Amino acid sequence: MEVRILSKTDTDLKLHIGGETHSLLNLLKNELLTNECVDVATYDIKHVTIGDPILFVRTTDNHDPIEAVIEALENINNLCEEFKEAFNK
Template identity: 40%
Template sequence: MELRVIDKTDEQLRLEIAGEDHTFMNVLKGSLLETPGVAAATYDVNPEQSGGQTEPILTLKTESGVDPLDALADAAGRVQEMTTAFRDAFEAAL
């Protein structure tokens, strides 16, 4: 996974997340939308970028005073917690 910041302001972040698809992006977007201070989170797959590759672009908007990088870090941490909990439950079920 490669990340490339396209644009960042105090309350907005646009980030290319190379090598991912709808599966990961939907999970990340869902976690972002549950993050306090996040006003909007969406992604788009644009085939005109990177020589025809379809790398997703995440767009994140936060409320005043909330740094979008902090919000993204919080959301990513929750995704990690969810996957760890799933793995533990799966191993316990075996």
């Protein structure tokens, strides 16, 4: 996986996420949208077989979009750990 920041402002972030598909990006987008500080979270894959996803995040004033992505990834990681523990019981 390759992650590159394509553009960033105080409230907007555009990331290139190489080597990933709808599976990860849809999960990340949905988790971002549960954060009340996130106004917009969406992604685009120009070509399904050869294109890499571009994630776009817009936050409310005074909320860093990079921090929102990090928080969403931590929440996803915690969810996976909870599932793993429940599965192993």
